[in-house]
Amino acid sequence: MEKLVYQESKCFIENFKYTFCPGCGHGYVLGIIAQLIDEFNIQGETIAVSSVGCSIFLEKFFKLDVVGASHGRSPCVATGVKRSKPNKFVFTYQGDGDALTIGFNETCHTALRGENITTICINNTNFGMTGGQASATSLPNQKTKTTPFGRDVSKYGYPIKAAEMVATCDGAAFVARCAVGSSKLYDDTKKILKKAFQNQINNVGYSFVEVLSSCPTNWGMSPVDANRHIVENVSKYYKLGVFKDITS
Amino acid sequence: MEDEEKILLKGNIAIAKAAINAGCECYFGYPITPQSEIGEYLSKAMIEEGRIFIPCESELAAINMVIGAGSTGTKAMTSSSSCGIALMQEAISAMYCQQVPGVIVSVMRGGPGLGNIAPSQGDYNQACYGGGNGDYKVIVLSPSTIQESIDLTYLSFHLAFKYRCPVILLADGILGQMMEPCSINKNPYNDYDYNIEKWALNGAKNREPRNLVSLHMDLGELEKLNYDLNKKFLEIEKNEIRYEIFLTDDANIIITAFGTVARVAKTAVKQAREMGIKVGLFRPITLSPFPSNKLGNLICSNVKIVLDVEMNLGQMLKDVRSSVFGKCAVKFMGKPGGGIINSDEILEKIIDINNNIES
Structure with missing residues (x-):
């Protein structure tokens, strides 16, 4: 008897190739997004907004309409899309460099306006695409290409706890932090993203999901060690959970 | 209208x-x-x-x-x-x-x-x-x-x-x-x-995705x-390409100006014409693309001088120069940093240039 164990999402382009390094967390999250688009049956109604960083190549993977944005500005582009086409499903896919470093002002104001869009922010605690420099989210003492002695918070300041900050925005409807790094965390992430998608479909308002994700290449770790690092270290500094949910 | x-x-x-x-x-x-x-x-x-x-x-x-x-x-x-x-x-x-x-x-x-x-x-x-x-x-x-x-x-x-x-x-x-x-x-x-x-x-429904x-x-x-x-x-x-030309047919002097300054310059051109000075105005409306050929074609043998007037230190000037292409002299008059040019100042400059042409 045959049993279906895996089916590729219809949202993916046939024979697409990820542009990511082995063990990168982006693939897990993009996979969840594709599954959710299938589950909600919104492929033909979705406009995705890409950003600058490893998160950029959405049109290479997804059978979706995609509009690109300058570095940090995808919440604004998404605002323009959603306001002009309020019946379309609009999400931004950004990294911590884009949404939390150069574009945190835009992230907050989009939350404050309560735009009915969904933001998925991959936090891998560095600028991945440019080769592993320190971003606003790099952990205290984290060694990166631009903090070779470790991030000294007395000189470079503290990491940004974005989900906690976005949750203070009255316009935000749903704010959560999840992670990919174990099958349990993966399942939780899918549940949280599903909620963030459902919110937009229900016209609830702005949903912000920060996903702690691995960057084995720039962390100088094996994929397995990188996942362990998320579970044991990154998710200790950046607490997982739902920080705001106006629907509960 | x-x-x-x-x-x-x-x-x-x-x-x-x-x-x-x-x-x-x-x-x-x-x-x-x-x-x-x-x-x-x-x-x-x-x-x-x-x-x-x-x-x-x-x-x-x-x-x-x-x-x-x-x-x-x-x-x-x-x-x-x-x-x-x-x-x-x-x-x-x-x-x-x-x-x-x-x-x-x-x-x-x-x-x-x-x-x-x-x-x-x-x-x-x-x-x-x-x-x-x-x-x-x-x-x-x-x-x-x-x-x-x-x-x-x-x-x-x-x-x-x-x-x-x-x-x-x-x-x-x-x-x-x-x-x-x-x-x-x-x-x-x-x-x-x-x-x-x-x-x-608008969403890739029943069609190929777009980006x-x-x-x-x-x-x-x-x-x-x-x-x-x-x-x-x-x-x-x-x-x-869009532009305005004003009294350039027999002109010895052509003023180039855009926007508000062109309008001030037009007043000066009218006043100078009343004094018998053969002066005209070329006003680009599309600044980009710049009407280079149209301006260049105006520069025939009776045009002695082009006077470019702007409320800056000469930004359109290089487009004017490249359009004139060395066929006559190009002079500049301008004010930067919010300085406003009035028609009397332009008229004075026209008279001055005209005197030099005639002498």
């Missing part, structure tokens, strides 16, 4: 009213003098029309919202002034690359830096040659009256959607703040079909795109 009713309107308000009439569905903006009345007016009018108005957190947000709305084929606009437009340059380059239509109204004030809030033409280079990256060009339209501000607002939306590109309407603080009788005539492009359904993003992005990493991809976009701009140059 023969029998249209004339009303007295401030320039900024006239542009805002024309945007409504042009079918602008979304306005995104951040306040800056001397153009804040555009946003103030639209904050009421757009809502009353059931359209979109967002007071943005920055000019960066405003122009990127224009990109978002433009990508769905929706008419969108932002407006700002000098340092605010400076912040938009990255996005304007991206709009050209992504082929997203949108209108940017730039009401120039004194610069550089925060400068002052006096009228200026110090952003000719910013508009025409930009601060964005790469081989990109922008259509730049320059009105010299409030009626023309209205007509060119219509044209801005028309060209942005006809060619899927950013268009800058370049006015200055005088045009923004002064009042003049004008008529909000019918948008002449109301019935034009821009074929939006062929490219706009409007500006990163093109495949080998040769960006090179080809640059050639294609340049070809489009050459087409714009062929079809859309």
Whole structure:
């Protein structure tokens, strides 16, 4: 008897190739997004907004309409899309460099306006695409290409706890932090993203999901060690959970 | 607009009213003098029309919202002034690359830096040659009256959607703040079909997905795109050049000027003509693409001198020089940093030049 164990999402382009390094967390999250688009049956109604960083190549993977944005500005582009086409499903896919470093002002104001869009922010605690420099989210003492002695918070300041900050925005409807790094965390992430998608479909308002994700290449770790690092270290500094949910 | 009713309107308000009439569905903006009345007016009018108005957190947000709305084929606009437009340059380059239509109204004030809030033409280079990256060009339209501000607002939306590109309407603080009788005539492009359904993003339902992005990493991809976009701009140059010539037929002296200064210069030309001086005026309306051939062709053997007049230190001057192509001398007269040129000063200069020609 045959049993279906895996089916590729219809949202993916046939024979697409990820542009990511082995063990990168982006693939897990993009996979969840594709599954959710299938589950909600919104492929033909979705406009995705890409950003600058490893998160950029959405049109290479997804059978979706995609509009690109300058570095940090995808919440604004998404605002323009959603306001002009309020019946379309609009999400931004950004990294911590884009949404939390150069574009945190835009992230907050989009939350404050309560735009009915969904933001998925991959936090891998560095600028991945440019080769592993320190971003606003790099952990205290984290060694990166631009903090070779470790991030000294007395000189470079503290990491940004974005989900906690976005949750203070009255316009935000749903704010959560999840992670990919174990099958349990993966399942939780899918549940949280599903909620963030459902919110937009229900016209609830702005949903912000920060996903702690691995960057084995720039962390100088094996994929397995990188996942362990998320579970044991990154998710200790950046607490997982739902920080705001106006629907509960 | 023969029998249209004339009303007295401030320039900024006239542009805002024309945007409504042009079918602008979304306005995104951040306040800056001397153009804040555009946003103030639209904050009421757009809502009353059931359209979109967002007071943005920055000019960066405003122009990127224009990109978002433009990508769905929706008419969108932002407006700002000098340092605010400076912040938009990255996005304007991206709009050209992504082929997203949108209108940017730039009401120039004194610069550089925060400068002052006096009228200026110090952003000719910013508009025409930009601060964005790469081989990109922008259509730049320059009105010299409030009626023309209205007509060119219509044209801005028309060209942005006809060619899927950013268009800058370049006015200055005088045009923004002064009042003049004008008529909000019918948008002449109301019935034009821009074929939006062929490219706009509305979800890939029963069709191939579309993308409007500006990163093109495949080998040769960006090179080809640059050639294609340049070809489009050459087409714009062929079809859309606009200019005004005034009493140039027998002129020994031709004044070149744009916007408000051209209008002041016209007064000086009329006064000089009354004194028997053979002087004419060439006013580019499309500053980019610049009407180089039209100006060059005016320079025949009786033209001794071209006098370029601007409210800056000579930004259009290099376009004038390259158009004149050494066929006669080119002189410059200008004031930077919000200094205003009056017609008496221009007339004095014309008389001076004329005396030198005759002697």
